[in-house]
Amino acid sequence: MARLAPCGRRLLAIAQRLLAIAQRLLTVLLLLFIVLRVLPADPAAPAAEIGATRQQTSLDEALPMQFAIWLGWLVQGDLGHSSHLDRPVAGLLAEALPATVELAILASSVAVLLGVAGGLVLFALQWGGWQGAGGRGTGGRGTGRRGETRAALAETGTMLLMSIPAFLWALLFILVFGVLLAAMPFTGRLDPGLSRPFITGFLLLDTLLVGDPRAFLSAARHMVLPAVALGIGFAPLVMRVLRASLIEAYQADYILQARLRGLSEEQVLLRHALGHAALPTLGLLRAQCGLLLGAAVLVEVIFAYPGMGRLLVDAMRNTDLSVIQGVVLAYCAVVLSANVLIDGLHLLLNPRPRAR
Amino acid sequence: MADLSRRALLGVLVAVPHSAPSAVQGYPKARDAVTIGWPGDVAGWDPNRRFVPDAQPIYKMLYDQPLDQDPRLNLVPGLAKAWQLAPDARSLEVELRDDVTFHDGTKLTSADFRWTFHERIAAGHEVDTARSWRKVVDIETPSATRAIMRFGSPAPTAPAWLAFLGSFVVPKHYMQKVGLAAFGAHPVGTGPYRLAEHQPGTRIVLERNDAYWGPKPTMRRVTVQIINNPSARAAAIESGNVDLTVAMPVRETARLGHIATLEAELNPITRIILLQVRDDAGFADRNIRLAAHHAIDKQALSQAFYGNAAVPLSVPVIPGSPGFLDDFTFPHDPDMARELLSRSGYSPAQPARIRMATTRGQFPADYDIARAIVGMWKTVGIEAALEVLDYARYFELNRAGRLPEATLYSFDNAIGDPEAYAAYLLAPHQPYSPWKDTALGEKVRGLFDVPGEAERIAGWRALNREAVEIGACMPLLRSVQTLVRRKDLAYRRFGNGWVLPQTMDWI
Numbered sequence: 092m093a094r095l096a097p098c099g100r101r102l103l104a105i106a107q108r109l110l111a112i113a114q115r116l117l118t119v120l121l122l123l124f125i126v127l128r129v130l131p132a133d134p135a136a137p138a139a140e141i142g143a144t145r146q147q148t149s150l151d152e153a154l155p156m157q158f159a160i161w162l163g164w165l166v167q168g169d170l171g172h173s174s175h176l177d178r179p180v181a182g183l184l185a186e187a188l189p190a191t192v193e194l195a196i197l198a199s200s201v202a203v204l205l206g207v208a209g210g211l212v213l214f215a216l217q218w219g220g221w222q223g224a225g226g227r228g229t230g231g232r233g234t235g236r237r238g239e240t241r242a243a244l245a246e247t248g249t250m251l252l253m254s255i256p257a258f259l260w261a262l263l264f265i266l267v268f269g270v271l272l273a274a275m276p277f278t279g280r281l282d283p284g285l286s287r288p289f290i291t292g293f294l295l296l297d298t299l300l301v302g303d304p305r306a307f308l309s310a311a312r313h314m315v316l317p318a319v320a321l322g323i324g325f326a327p328l329v330m331r332v333l334r335a336s337l338i339e340a341y342q343a344d345y346i347l348q349a350r351l352r353g354l355s356e357e358q359v360l361l362r363h364a365l366g367h368a369a370l371p372t373l374g375l376l377r378a379q380c381g382l383l384l385g386a387a388v389l390v391e392v393i394f395a396y397p398g399m400g401r402l403l404v405d406a407m408r409n410t411d412l413s414v415i416q417g418v419v420l421a422y423c424a425v426v427l428s429a430n431v432l433i434d435g436l437h438l439l440l441n442p443r444p445r446a447r
Numbered sequence: 448m449a450d451l452s453r454r455a456l457l458g459v460l461v462a463v464p465h466s467a468p469s470a471v472q473g474y475p476k477a478r479d480a481v482t483i484g485w486p487g488d489v490a491g492w493d494p495n496r497r498f499v500p501d502a503q504p505i506y507k508m509l510y511d512q513p514l515d516q517d518p519r520l521n522l523v524p525g526l527a528k529a530w531q532l533a534p535d536a537r538s539l540e541v542e543l544r545d546d547v548t549f550h551d552g553t554k555l556t557s558a559d560f561r562w563t564f565h566e567r568i569a570a571g572h573e574v575d576t577a578r579s580w581r582k583v584v585d586i587e588t589p590s591a592t593r594a595i596m597r598f599g600s601p602a603p604t605a606p607a608w609l610a611f612l613g614s615f616v617v618p619k620h621y622m623q624k625v626g627l628a629a630f631g632a633h634p635v636g637t638g639p640y641r642l643a644e645h646q647p648g649t650r651i652v653l654e655r656n657d658a659y660w661g662p663k664p665t666m667r668r669v670t671v672q673i674i675n676n677p678s679a680r681a682a683a684i685e686s687g688n689v690d691l692t693v694a695m696p697v698r699e700t701a702r703l704g705h706i707a708t709l710e711a712e713l714n715p716i717t718r719i720i721l722l723q724v725r726d727d728a729g730f731a732d733r734n735i736r737l738a739a740h741h742a743i744d745k746q747a748l749s750q751a752f753y754g755n756a757a758v759p760l761s762v763p764v765i766p767g768s769p770g771f772l773d774d775f776t777f778p779h780d781p782d783m784a785r786e787l788l789s790r791s792g793y794s795p796a797q798p799a800r801i802r803m804a805t806t807r808g809q810f811p812a813d814y815d816i817a818r819a820i821v822g823m824w825k826t827v828g829i830e831a832a833l834e835v836l837d838y839a840r841y842f843e844l845n846r847a848g849r850l851p852e853a854t855l856y857s858f859d860n861a862i863g864d865p866e867a868y869a870a871y872l873l874a875p876h877q878p879y880s881p882w883k884d885t886a887l888g889e890k891v892r893g894l895f896d897v898p899g900e901a902e903r904i905a906g907w908r909a910l911n912r913e914a915v916e917i918g919a920c921m922p923l924l925r926s927v928q929t930l931v932r933r934k935d936l937a938y939r940r941f942g943n944g945w946v947l948p949q950t951m952d953w954i
Binding site: 172175266392395402 | 477480482484488490491492493496627628631632643644646647648649650652668670672673674675676679682683685686687688689837838839840843
């Protein structure tokens with residue numbers, strides 16, 4: 092195969108990635124379609140006129156034809172009509188998707204902030220500070236038995252944090268900050284007296300765009316508990332991976348070389364070790380993206396947060412198949428898009444592919 | 448998930464000291480605004496489309512009905528200031544008010560009335576009112592304020608139905624102009640409030656309609672927070688996130704009642720808790736059905752789950768309503784239950800096996816009641832496999848005729864008429880009845896068309912008795928609505944459980 096220019100290789104890689112995404116999306120669509128059709132539920136049953144509904148939704152056609160019709164509608168941007176809410180699914184998703192994305196971004200930020208801070212603290216505690224983080228000669232433990240004890244304690248602490256699921260954090264936060272202290276709101280997205288602007292669908296952004304600081308503050312307050320409840324469960328994973336990556340990084344030659352060049356320990360950490368350690372952390376975020384959105388379903392339900400999770404649960408309660416299909420499709424698209432974004436970041440930060 | 452969260456939350460909530468809640472909002476509450484914690488959302492904004500009882504109070508904010516009910520459930524004028532049912536019950540004349548405008552400023556006329564109750568049904572719109580108004584063959588509109596409904600057969604309950612499920616007048620001109628989808632997104636009614644915002648499954652915001660033809664509500668803004676989980680609703684009222692909420696477990700309601708700033712109520716309403724039954728499968732044998740009914744200790748259920756506030760029932764109507772029978776009781780008699788079962792060859796050692804369904808969290812203590820009934824049955828020789836259904840799934844299975852042998856349900860009847868209980872519970876041709884026996888069904892069908900009031904009521908009373916005696920339904924308790932509100936929030940209490948923000952005021 093003829094050698095391609097770096098730019099050509101990059102374009103080919105992007106094309107391959109997009110093709111892979113399309114394949115995954117199509118597979119998900121097919122699986123989703125099959126699963127929903129074999130459910131022991133008649134999606135037309137809740138409607139008053141069953142015959143008419145079946146006709147409108149092509150439920151009387153053969154299954155392959157139904158799938159083809161559905162794909163045709165999707166291509167045209169028609170995600171169907173909610174049999175329960177009597178509204179187009181696309182409109183429902185246009186409201187719910189930005190809310191979930193907003194929550195996921197904030198929760199990820201919480202997870203990364205807490206995780207990075209916690210990972211650095213754990214690493215420092217275990218190694219007795221950056222200076223203690225020796226190279227290969229130290230055998231992986233900067234301070235011997237003391238370091239091992241700290242490592243064991245840190246391990247136990249993070250395991251404990253990881254074992255608490257997001258919905259339990261949510262309930263604890265509601266109890267403590269919502270009911271006991273009555274300090275934070277825990278239902279919906281805005282105080283009852285405020286109106287919701289709708290420009291982009293991203294409430295925090297929209298309140299700023301319309302210049303309503305009171306609504307912005309209210310929206311921000313309403314997001315605190317759901318975002319922290321969702322993010323806090325993922326922070327220990329980031330901590331562990333970051334700590335492990337830092338341990339690995341501090342045993343590499345380039346750290347020793349950096350020290351020999353006279354860089355301070357802070358410079359070594361910020362310029363070299365953290366950059367190296369960020370890559371596995373990004374990989375972790377990529378892998379956890381789907382799980383985070385899965386956990387968001389429960390968190391949204393508990394906080395009456397109007398996102399896709401809430402929409403999905405309501406649709407399942409009402410056997411609203413068009414909405415279930417639409418939400419799962421949107422979830423899939425969000426996860427794949429997030430993976431592409433993280434891959435891009437990975438490419439930017441990783442020196443090896445860039446050097447090739 | 449809902450179970451987990453409810454249990455977990457309940458577990459920790461019991462440890463919460465009964466301190467006075469403080470507002471968690473970022474600014475002081477307005478005195479002309481109220482926030483309600485409600486268990487479910489509306490199924491779209493077309494009020495004629497679905498008969499979801501819990502959505503009716505929300506629709507009553509946006510729309511009006513031709514007739515209304517006072518708190519004691521008497522029919523009173525609504526959009527119609529007068530009405531007259533013909534002696535043969537084959538026509539109903541209504542005189543509409545001439546000062547009513549829709550939210551878009553257009554005037555209500557008899558054309559809108561005709562559109563709502565006849566034209567849109569004839570046009571094939573998917574509306575549940577097509578069932579309730581199936582007898583309408585025409586509506587004459589001699590003037591802009593007069594309408595005469597013509598029925599194909601006697602419709603003695605037509606006036607009551609004008610104040611019942613789904614009978615809200617919708618604007619013909621607007622609906623035709625924008626189409627059903629756009630109407631669903633931007634509904635227009637004549638009610639005391641107009642829709643300001645709806646986030647499906649989360650919140651509904653309504654603003655007062657200052658051009659309202661009737662009494663102006665005190666509350667300028669009403670926010671309905673949709674909170675499905677009963678414990679989450681309890682937390683919301685306790686923390687001050689909402690000002691009033693309903694349908695919580697009785698024990699939780701009692702706990703909240705001890706908080707100084709809150710008032711807790713257990714209000715008997717017109718709904719009835721009953722077991723809807725099939726006439727086939729494990730319940731094909733009448734002995735088993737009757738044994739199942741005799742085995743249930745209704746007083747014990749009321750005491751255990753409603754603090755004795757729920758009245759035990761022997762017939763599927765509430766005491767004091769026209770179809771009630773003072774002289775008939777169906778006793779709790781486990782010995783009789785065992786005797787009946789033994790006649791059919793069953794005993795505790797060799798039990799009859801059936802399936803039973805219940806909702807969970809749809810009305811107070813529903814799942815707990817179902818489990819207690821399963822326990823009572825077990826002692827006499829009926830083994831019931833219990834399954835939990837969502838509200839929507841219940842409707843779906845009932846429409847499809849696939850409910851199990853027994854289903855615990857709270858049946859709504861906001862008008863209290865015996866027809867609205869037995870007729871829909873026992874009519875095999877209706878989608879609300881799992882009982883498909885045509886012998887009883889024919890009697891039900893005949894009673895629909897009896898025009899004379901005394902004869903009609905007597906007929907329903909006899910049918911109620913017969914239905915219980917053959918085991919076609921098992922009435923259990925009169926429903927109790929649990930309600931918790933801030934003490935300084937007044938509202939008008941209705942016998943059918945309506946909670947209407949247009950009747951609320953801060954005191």
